Amino acid sequence: MNWLKKPASDTQITHGQRLWLYCLCGLTMFFLMAPSLLVIPMSFSDSRFLQFPPESYGLRWYENYLFSIEWMDATRVSFTAAILTVCLSVPIGTAAAYALHVSGVRYAQILQMALTTPIMVPVILIGIGVFFLYARLGLNNSILGLVLAHSMLALPFVLITVSAGLKTYDMNQELVARSLGASRLTAFLTVTLPQIRFSIISGSLLAFLTSLDEVVVALFISGGENATLTRRMFNALRDEIDPTIASISTLLIAVSCLLLVLAQIFGRERQNEYRPQEET
Amino acid sequence: MSSDVSLPLSIRNVTKAYGSFKALDSVSLEVESGEFVTLLGPSGSGKTTLLMVLAGFVRPESGSVRFGEDEVVLTPPHKRGVGMVFQNYALFPHMDVFHNVAYPLRLRKVSKAEQHERVMKSLDLVELGHLAARRVDQLSGGQRQRVALARAIVFEPRILLMDEPLSALDKKLRETMQIEIRHLHERLGMTTVYVTHDQREALTMSDRVAVINHGRFAQIDKPEQLYERPRSRFVADFIGESSFLPVTTKDGSVFLDGVPLTLPEDNTGGGDQNWLVVRPEKLEVLANGTDGTGLNLIQGVVKEMVYQGESFLLYVGLKDGQSMTIRQPTRRETLASIPKEGQPIALGLHPHDTIVVPDSD
Amino acid sequence: MSLSLSDQVQAATDREAPNRDTLKRAGEQEHRKLLGLTSPSFILLGVILYLPIGWLFWLSLLDKKDEFTWENYARLFDPLYIKTFTTTLEISVIVTALCIAVGYPLAYFLSQLPRRAAGICMIAVLLPFWTSLLVRTYAWLVILQRKGLVNTWLQDWGLIDAPLKLVHNQTGTVIGMTHIMLPFMVLPLYAAMKSIPSDLMRAASNCGASPSKAFWQVFFPLSLPGLAAGFTLVFVLCLGFYVTPVLLGGGRVQMWAMRIETNVAVYFNWGAASSLGVALLLVTLIILYFANRLFGINKIYGR
Numbered sequence: 001m002n003w004l005k006k007p008a009s010d011t012q013i014t015h016g017q018r019l020w021l022y023c024l025c026g027l028t029m030f031f032l033m034a035p036s037l038l039v040i041p042m043s044f045s046d047s048r049f050l051q052f053p054p055e056s057y058g059l060r061w062y063e064n065y066l067f068s069i070e071w072m073d074a075t076r077v078s079f080t081a082a083i084l085t086v087c088l089s090v091p092i093g094t095a096a097a098y099a100l101h102v103s104g105v106r107y108a109q110i111l112q113m114a115l116t117t118p119i120m121v122p123v124i125l126i127g128i129g130v131f132f133l134y135a136r137l138g139l140n141n142s143i144l145g146l147v148l149a150h151s152m153l154a155l156p157f158v159l160i161t162v163s164a165g166l167k168t169y170d171m172n173q174e175l176v177a178r179s180l181g182a183s184r185l186t187a188f189l190t191v192t193l194p195q196i197r198f199s200i201i202s203g204s205l206l207a208f209l210t211s212l213d214e215v216v217v218a219l220f221i222s223g224g225e226n227a228t229l230t231r232r233m234f235n236a237l238r239d240e241i242d243p244t245i246a247s248i249s250t251l252l253i254a255v256s257c258l259l260l261v262l263a264q265i266f267g268r269e270r271q272n273e274y275r276p277q278e279e280t
Numbered sequence: 281m282s283s284d285v286s287l288p289l290s291i292r293n294v295t296k297a298y299g300s301f302k303a304l305d306s307v308s309l310e311v312e313s314g315e316f317v318t319l320l321g322p323s324g325s326g327k328t329t330l331l332m333v334l335a336g337f338v339r340p341e342s343g344s345v346r347f348g349e350d351e352v353v354l355t356p357p358h359k360r361g362v363g364m365v366f367q368n369y370a371l372f373p374h375m376d377v378f379h380n381v382a383y384p385l386r387l388r389k390v391s392k393a394e395q396h397e398r399v400m401k402s403l404d405l406v407e408l409g410h411l412a413a414r415r416v417d418q419l420s421g422g423q424r425q426r427v428a429l430a431r432a433i434v435f436e437p438r439i440l441l442m443d444e445p446l447s448a449l450d451k452k453l454r455e456t457m458q459i460e461i462r463h464l465h466e467r468l469g470m471t472t473v474y475v476t477h478d479q480r481e482a483l484t485m486s487d488r489v490a491v492i493n494h495g496r497f498a499q500i501d502k503p504e505q506l507y508e509r510p511r512s513r514f515v516a517d518f519i520g521e522s523s524f525l526p527v528t529t530k531d532g533s534v535f536l537d538g539v540p541l542t543l544p545e546d547n548t549g550g551g552d553q554n555w556l557v558v559r560p561e562k563l564e565v566l567a568n569g570t571d572g573t574g575l576n577l578i579q580g581v582v583k584e585m586v587y588q589g590e591s592f593l594l595y596v597g598l599k600d601g602q603s604m605t606i607r608q609p610t611r612r613e614t615l616a617s618i619p620k621e622g623q624p625i626a627l628g629l630h631p632h633d634t635i636v637v638p639d640s641d
Numbered sequence: 642m643s644l645s646l647s648d649q650v651q652a653a654t655d656r657e658a659p660n661r662d663t664l665k666r667a668g669e670q671e672h673r674k675l676l677g678l679t680s681p682s683f684i685l686l687g688v689i690l691y692l693p694i695g696w697l698f699w700l701s702l703l704d705k706k707d708e709f710t711w712e713n714y715a716r717l718f719d720p721l722y723i724k725t726f727t728t729t730l731e732i733s734v735i736v737t738a739l740c741i742a743v744g745y746p747l748a749y750f751l752s753q754l755p756r757r758a759a760g761i762c763m764i765a766v767l768l769p770f771w772t773s774l775l776v777r778t779y780a781w782l783v784i785l786q787r788k789g790l791v792n793t794w795l796q797d798w799g800l801i802d803a804p805l806k807l808v809h810n811q812t813g814t815v816i817g818m819t820h821i822m823l824p825f826m827v828l829p830l831y832a833a834m835k836s837i838p839s840d841l842m843r844a845a846s847n848c849g850a851s852p853s854k855a856f857w858q859v860f861f862p863l864s865l866p867g868l869a870a871g872f873t874l875v876f877v878l879c880l881g882f883y884v885t886p887v888l889l890g891g892g893r894v895q896m897w898a899m900r901i902e903t904n905v906a907v908y909f910n911w912g913a914a915s916s917l918g919v920a921l922l923l924v925t926l927i928i929l930y931f932a933n934r935l936f937g938i939n940k941i942y943g944r
Contacts, residue, residue: 013852025750028743029765035780036772092681099678115682122881122925124898125918128905129693152689172370178357179335179364180384194374213773215884233775237888249776256771339668342658353660354667
């Protein structure tokens with residue numbers, strides 16, 4: 001076991017002395033990954049009860065999901081709301097991030113802070129508040145109400161990612177474009193936008209996920225034929241453990257993985273593109 | 281005096297403050313058509329702010345900027361028609377070299393054929409015609425600099441602004457580029473305002489240099505004037521190496537350590553506290569018995585001698601505890617005539633090179 | 642012809658500070674245009690966030706007959722509510738402590754790995770982070786329930802006779818919440834640890850510090866901002882957590898957010914729900930404020 005005696009860090013501590021750390025971290029990573037990964041094989045079980053490992057495999061829980069009008073409606077509502085949330089929150093969030101970035105005013109930071117409040121306010125409070133407001137406006141159980149509330153919740157994430165992108169972007173490029181004859185809007189569209197596109201895509205992914213996974217607010221303001229997937233799942237879980245949820249969960253995990261991979265790819269692209277030019 | 285390639289430029293009483301900090305304090309400057317003027321100053325002196333005012337990116341509190349006859353202080357940047365080169369070049373990484381240079385032409389709706397012709401002409405001017413298809417991140421620093429230049433001149437602006445365009449390059453390349461930009465300016469003839477903090481660069485390239493400090497011009501002059509006849513201690517200190525010795529003024533004569541100095545006729549001085557500016561290369565070492573008639577004499581003691589290759593530096597201590605430096609070429613006979621460390625030394629300064637300046641205001 | 646005094650002043654201004662007024666107007670106009678770009682965001686937040694919360698605040702000061710009262714706030718000191726607060730606090734403290742105990746070593750481990758290996762191990766943190774909260778809670782329900790995985794396996798191996806009660810109580814709630822909060826602890830810690838220059842540890846070694854001394858005297862103090870950020874984030878999220886305690890607590894664990902929900906959904910008592918909500922908001926903001934003052938926690942929100 002030579003490896004154990006090799007130094008593991010700059011302070012020359014050996015791998016052997018660190019073995020406990022490796023074991024603990026291994027267990028922690030298992031703890032983090034296992035629950036999501038267990039759900040996947042269980043969703044392919046053919047039995048009426050949840051088992052692990054399943055005795056026989058089948059797609060009955062997927063059939064249950066796919067042939068249920070209620071589940072399908074809920075899925076449609078969730079995805080529609082998520083897409084519309086992206087369409088609303090990303091443009092207005094990008095506009096705000098850009099304005100705050102270039103305005104250079106002293107209170108820009110306070111404004112930015114104000115725009116990130118949705119992530120500081122406990123979501124239960126937002127849930128009952130929006131429910132109360134929508135009761136007056138007649139927006140409860142409507143897609144519009146859902147999209148507005150989710151856009152509000154997603155806005156800080158868009159703002160933060162786009163602001164981060166603008167920070168690594170060299171504003172001189174927009175200045176030079178303007179000196180070469182481009183109006184502010186043209187300069188933004190032809191020079192700035194193509195270069196912060198990965199930040200905007202990352203922000204869009206986050207906004208999409210925020211809406212798709214949102215439970216608490218949806219619990220209060222979505223219902224009837226416009227109940228979201230999360231709301232139906234929550235209610236189903238509260239009553240009894242329906243194995244159909246395993247199949248839905250597996251599909252949601254797949255969506256999450258896809259989004260995570262996309263976010264990683266775009267995140268990497270972003271880092272590659274914006275090495276400041278002086279470095280080379 | 282405007283021509284179809286250049287415009288005169290006039291800055292009057294431009295003031296810009298950031299909070300209580302005055303970046304520009306009512307500055308005025310006239311630049312002739314086709315002239316190459318450099319704004320020279322330490323960082324934070326306001327030189328870049330002034331350039332940004334010219335380009336239209338910084339809106340001053342008050343002041344007037346004219347290009348030719350037109351008042352442009354309210355004109356947005358994209359309607360000013362000035363070429364601009366940034367310190368970090370600001371090339372667009374999502375476009376190749378050709379499209380970077382074609383960008384201003386595209387905005388001006390120039391036809392495809394003409395775009396191609398003018399871009400290639402502009403790239404050839406900076407000797408990069410063969411790299412038109414390259415991606416920007418595949419270029420070296422010097423090449424990027426040239427692309428930025430080509431992009432700034434391709435639409436034939438009559439005024440060109442450059443913000444420390446060479447500061448990111450290494451010394452050798454910087455010196456080559458200085459000459460190249462100078463030649464390009466002679467060839468194209470547009471009015472050019474150039475910003476740098478490098479005094480040698482300013483002296484090398486410019487028709488006139490405007491030294492700026494604390495948001496005000498300290499002196500605007502031709503390079504030789506600026507070096508030989510600085511008008512304040514700040515300018516003398518900022519441009520070239522120099523030692524400063526305090527002098528006293530009595531009845532119109534100037535005394536160093538009680539000894540009267542012979543001054544050139546056009547020297548000014550005239551502040552409350554004046555200083556003798558000693559440029560290290562202007563001093564003559566007077567060997568024993570040499571006649572120093574006609575020179576201003578300074579007596580001192582050699583403290584240290586530092587060998588620097590093409591020249592050496594002598595640190596000389598004076599009677600009252602002041603010290604100064606002298607630069608001498610490393611020639612055999614000069615070396616032989618220098619007293620050893622701790623020995624007294626006599627130095628002569630020609631009246632023409634005897635500069636007395638007031639304290640900076 | 643003599644000019645009037647005001648004309649002379651005007652002429653002097655024009656000479657000394659030409660275009661001052663026009664420039665000022667143009668500057669203000671540009672400012673307005675730029676800030677106008679933020680207005681859609683502010684309108685959205687104003688209507689969907691500030692307005693309803695302000696409204697709730699108003700409701701919390703009214704009784705059932707719409708008259709002003711402090712009654713709703715006085716009720717916060719009711720033993721039933723105090724019990725809720727202590728449960729919430731207890732669970733939040735336990736979960737935060739567990740997150741630190743497990744998350745700090747993990748973040749340290751990740752920060753020491755070479756780039757590629759760290760990237761792979763990071764999936765273990767990021768995947769749960771991106772997976773729906775409900776899915777993860779559901780998974781724990783399946784694992785911990787009476788006939789769930791843990792109990793089945795333990796019984797199969799003969800380690801226990803009767804199934805353990807692992808869910809629908811505080812144990813299950815704490816396990817599930819720790820799992821969900823852990824990434825919020827690890828990510829800021831990792832970022833903070835990554836920003837510690839490795840030269841510092843070499844320098845400490847060179848000065849004669851043993852590996853453990855170098856860690857505790859150099860590395861640990863420098864990682865504190867990350868720890869503070871993770872601590873604040875996890876603790877604040879725990880205080881207002883709703884979904885997981887409801888599902889894994891099975892009604893036996895009453896947390897603050899659940900009390901708010903019951904007041905609205907079961908008793909239709911908006912005053913009580915509002916006062917609880919306002920109190921929760923205040924506590925959250927106070928914690929964030931102090932965390933920000935002490936450690937500059939702004940950074941946890943990505944800035």
